Amino acid sequence: MAFPRKNETVKLVSAEGFEFIIDRKAAVISNTLRNMLSSAGNFSETELGVVNFPEISTPILEKVCQYFYWFLQCSNGKKTDFHIEPEMTLELMMAANYLHT
Amino acid sequence: MNPAKKKNFKIEPFKHKVEMDPKYAEKTWKILEDAIHEIYNHNASGLSFEELYRNAYNMVLHKYGEKLYSGVVQTMTQHLREIAKIIEGAQGGLFLEELDVKWREHNKSLQMIRDILMYMDRTFVNNFNKTPVHELGLNLWRDHIVRSPQIRDRLLNTLLDLVRRERTGEVINRGLMRNITKMLVELGTNVYQEDFERPFLDAASDFYRLESQQLIETSDCPDYLRKAEKRLNEEIERVAHYLDSKSEPKITQVVEREVIGNRMRLLVEMENSGLISMLIDDKYDDLGRMYNLFRRISTGLQTMRELMTAHLRETGRQLVMDPERLKDPVEFVQRLLDEKDKYDRIIQQSFHNDKMFQNALNSSFEYFINLNIRSPEFISLFVDDKLRKGLKGASEEDVELVLDKVMMLFRYLQEKDVFEKYYKQHLAKRLLSGRTVSDDAERSLIVKLKTECGYQFTSKLEGMFTDMKTSRDTMQGFNATGAGAEGNEGPTLTVQVLTTGSWPTQSGARCNMPTEILAMCDKFKMYYLSTHTGRRLTWQTNMGTADLKATFGDGNKHELNVSTYQMCILCLFNQADRLSYREIEQATDIPAPDLKRSLQSLACVKGKNVLRKEPMSKDISEDDTFVFNDKFSSKFYKVKISTVVAQKESEPEKQETRQKVEEDRKPQIEAAIVRIMKSRRLLDHNNIISEVTKQLQARFMPNPAVIKKRIESLIEREFLERDRMDRKLYRYLA
Numbered sequence: 001m002a003f004p005r006k007n008e009t010v011k012l013v014s015a016e017g018f019e020f021i022i023d024r025k026a027a028v029i030s031n032t033l034r035n036m037l038s039s040a041g042n043f044s045e046t047e048l049g050v051v052n053f054p055e056i057s058t059p060i061l062e063k064v065c066q067y068f069y070w071f072l073q074c075s076n077g078k079k080t081d082f083h084i085e086p087e088m089t090l091e092l093m094m095a096a097n098y099l100h101t
Numbered sequence: 102m103n104p105a106k107k108k109n110f111k112i113e114p115f116k117h118k119v120e121m122d123p124k125y126a127e128k129t130w131k132i133l134e135d136a137i138h139e140i141y142n143h144n145a146s147g148l149s150f151e152e153l154y155r156n157a158y159n160m161v162l163h164k165y166g167e168k169l170y171s172g173v174v175q176t177m178t179q180h181l182r183e184i185a186k187i188i189e190g191a192q193g194g195l196f197l198e199e200l201d202v203k204w205r206e207h208n209k210s211l212q213m214i215r216d217i218l219m220y221m222d223r224t225f226v227n228n229f230n231k232t233p234v235h236e237l238g239l240n241l242w243r244d245h246i247v248r249s250p251q252i253r254d255r256l257l258n259t260l261l262d263l264v265r266r267e268r269t270g271e272v273i274n275r276g277l278m279r280n281i282t283k284m285l286v287e288l289g290t291n292v293y294q295e296d297f298e299r300p301f302l303d304a305a306s307d308f309y310r311l312e313s314q315q316l317i318e319t320s321d322c323p324d325y326l327r328k329a330e331k332r333l334n335e336e337i338e339r340v341a342h343y344l345d346s347k348s349e350p351k352i353t354q355v356v357e358r359e360v361i362g363n364r365m366r367l368l369v370e371m372e373n374s375g376l377i378s379m380l381i382d383d384k385y386d387d388l389g390r391m392y393n394l395f396r397r398i399s400t401g402l403q404t405m406r407e408l409m410t411a412h413l414r415e416t417g418r419q420l421v422m423d424p425e426r427l428k429d430p431v432e433f434v435q436r437l438l439d440e441k442d443k444y445d446r447i448i449q450q451s452f453h454n455d456k457m458f459q460n461a462l463n464s465s466f467e468y469f470i471n472l473n474i475r476s477p478e479f480i481s482l483f484v485d486d487k488l489r490k491g492l493k494g495a496s497e498e499d500v501e502l503v504l505d506k507v508m509m510l511f512r513y514l515q516e517k518d519v520f521e522k523y524y525k526q527h528l529a530k531r532l533l534s535g536r537t538v539s540d541d542a543e544r545s546l547i548v549k550l551k552t553e554c555g556y557q558f559t560s561k562l563e564g565m566f567t568d569m570k571t572s573r574d575t576m577q578g579f580n581a582t583g584a585g586a587e588g589n590e591g592p593t594l595t596v597q598v599l600t601t602g603s604w605p606t607q608s609g610a611r612c613n614m615p616t617e618i619l620a621m622c623d624k625f626k627m628y629y630l631s632t633h634t635g636r637r638l639t640w641q642t643n644m645g646t647a648d649l650k651a652t653f654g655d656g657n658k659h660e661l662n663v664s665t666y667q668m669c670i671l672c673l674f675n676q677a678d679r680l681s682y683r684e685i686e687q688a689t690d691i692p693a694p695d696l697k698r699s700l701q702s703l704a705c706v707k708g709k710n711v712l713r714k715e716p717m718s719k720d721i722s723e724d725d726t727f728v729f730n731d732k733f734s735s736k737f738y739k740v741k742i743s744t745v746v747a748q749k750e751s752e753p754e755k756q757e758t759r760q761k762v763e764e765d766r767k768p769q770i771e772a773a774i775v776r777i778m779k780s781r782r783l784l785d786h787n788n789i790i791s792e793v794t795k796q797l798q799a800r801f802m803p804n805p806a807v808i809k810k811r812i813e814s815l816i817e818r819e820f821l822e823r824d825r826m827d828r829k830l831y832r833y834l835a
Contacts, residue, residue, distance in 0.1 A: 031219075032154065032219065035219055036154065052149065054152075
């Protein structure tokens with residue numbers, strides 16, 4: 001099942017319509033995203049490389065993207081801190097659950 | 102994702118709008134249900150994965166997982182029922198293809214559905230012990246399609262039919278077969294095994310049973326084997342191409358059982374083409390094929406071995422007991438060697454040097470060689486013939502080869518001491534008449550015998566060689582003293598001094614030698630005794646030879662090579678031209694049988710009759726008269742007239758030798774008994790017999806009755822005693 005690989009980046013769109021463009025490499029840290037993007041079906045996400053999250057707000061989504069990159073850094077050896085504001089903890093966890101990260 | 106460090110903060114209420122009432126659930130489900138429909142109808146493009154995933158996620162999160170799950174099951178089942186109808190409707194050959202296509206589509210759809218429902222799979226399924234989506238999909242497929250009543254049998258029959266057609270030579274679509282069997286495997290090994298493999302094996306079993314029945318009636322053994330091999334390879338190939346590899350051992354087993362296993366007996370025993378005729382005709386290829394095929398069956402090789410052993414023993418027995426063959430011992434042994442070579446080659450080329458077959462061969466040979474009690478004698482005669490003239494001019498390797506073969510036959514003998522006796526006799530004759538082809542060959546054989554049987558066996562033989570050498574040295578010394586030749590007219594003497602223990606004992610022969618000879622003999626005796634004191638010399642006149650220069654009528658001069666006896670006889674004719682048997686007997690004092698034999702060679706052999714006999718009959722009688730044959734002529738200057746050739750023994754001689762052997766065995770048995778009892782102290786009758794047999798079997802097989810007698814003799818001589826309590830127990834007396 002050949003599907004067109006969008007050139008190394010994907011676009012994540014938040015509830016408010018903000019678009020975050022990140023590397024595919026970073027995105028697939030989330031299992032959900034990985035499945036979505038490489039599913040053997042003709043879903044629009046696979047085709048276009050764009051994923052909409054109508055239920056994830058922008059700050060949360062932003063934090064998620066930051067997380068992806070922090071994760072990549074860690075796997076390369078750099079041990080930095082990942083700071084999370086306590087207020088967004090709950091929502092962040094919901095998103096994490098949703099994204100299977 | 103690691104939550105941040107715990108801080109005291111207030112958890113703010115959800116910012117999400119969470120409306121989760123049944124109606125919402127219903128709506129969400131509807132969305133998903135539609136999506137599934139679309140997927141099954143190949144309209145999935147345009148759908149948003151995220152939306153569906155989110156919906157499924159929400160349902161599960163808000164505890165509507167059960168509804169979701171059962172809904173999925175229902176929808177899929179519905180679709181599969183439709184698909185089933187389509188497949189059932191397919192005509193004839195398209196049936197399998199439809200099935201294959203639909204299966205692939207189903208897999209794809211299933212994968213998509215699983216991806217969407219990943220959250221449910223992860224959480225709901227695990228928590229409630231439901232079957233995960235993928236497996237669910239396979240199970241539903243299995244239940245509604247593969248095992249649906251209409252499809253199931255049709256599928257099986259189609260597959261089996263295709264296999265059957267391929268067996269009869271048709272070409273079928275292997276790729277399609279492969280996909281279908283793969284599908285069955287993916288549905289679960291028990292599906293594959295029950296729905297397909299077992300009936301497949303049964304059908305194969307029936308097919309091959311029938312086929313082998315037909316074949317065995319029409320083809321001969323090699324042909325049948327060839328076909329069997331072909332079928333076997335076919336089936337293996339079939340499995341490799343479109344069946345699950347686990348089926349390979351099972352199907353090969355079926356083929357082996359039906360085609361070979363059940364027909365084994367028939368095959369090997371087939372008239373004119375079975376195992377026996379293959380062995381006789383040296384059919385290496387066919388034998389190799391049979392070996393390879395039979396190796397697969399547990400009792401296959403055993404059957405072959407048994408038959409081969411039986412056949413070998415029978416042929417061997419006939420060979421050995423055939424009176425015709427027994428007339429020429431050299432031929433006899435050569436035939437044995439040829440048989441051995443033949444079977445060695447068969448085992449090497451066709452049976453991969455299988456040790457068990459080698460053992461069967463050895464045991465058969467051992468069996469029938471010992472059936473004929475004259476075997477040891479014959480083998481010794483064979484060796485004698487080879488060392489006398491057979492190996493003349495042969496290279497060293499050839500000599501070694503022949504000797505090794507002889508050794509091999511020797512190993513089969515059970516009565517090795519009989520062989521030793523004959524070999525000693527023959528060797529003595531060879532050495533004394535100077536007739537051996539190669540000294541090195543003789544020594545080489547002695548070394549081999551020593552390796553095989555130990556020093557004891559060959560010590561006397563080596564003694565004989567030493568004597569010959571010593572004699573040569575002695576002669577040199579004797580001649581050096583100038584007492585050897587008395588000018589040209591006198592006789593020249595060559596003496597071999599033999600140590601009595603080493604050489605085969607002969608009864609002391611007497612004979613009156615002509616005076617000239619006597620004088621020489623005395624001179625030598627004096628010389629010898631002067632150098633070696635304390636020894637006694639006795640002339641062995643029955644073993645010597647002489648070269649005589651004779652002048653016949655017309656000035657014919659010939660040199661005659663004769664035995665000592667014959668020399669004595671002929672010298673008498675220096676004084677008289679005509680002598681009667683009795684006169685000769687009186688004058689020479691030679692024992693009667695030897696005299697008759699000597700006279701026979703002198704007078705009755707055509708072309709070598711130095712004497713003429715009256716009357717001209719073949720046999721010597723006591724009334725005959727002998728006349729010097731003036732008219733003797735021969736092509737050669739040197740004429741050999743000798744009776745000292747090693748021959749097959751006559752009956753009385755045979756008896757005599759056998760008796761001597763028996764006598765020799767007695768002390769050996771006794772020595773063995775004493776040895777055993779000394780170490781064991783107390784032993785019962787049966788154990789003694791078995792121990793003694795074990796110790797002595799390298800030389801000969803002792804007879805239990807003889808052992809018993811020896812024990813009794815030892816008891817009489819107070820080496821052993823019987824236990825007072827138990828009559829069967831013996832004790833060693835120090």
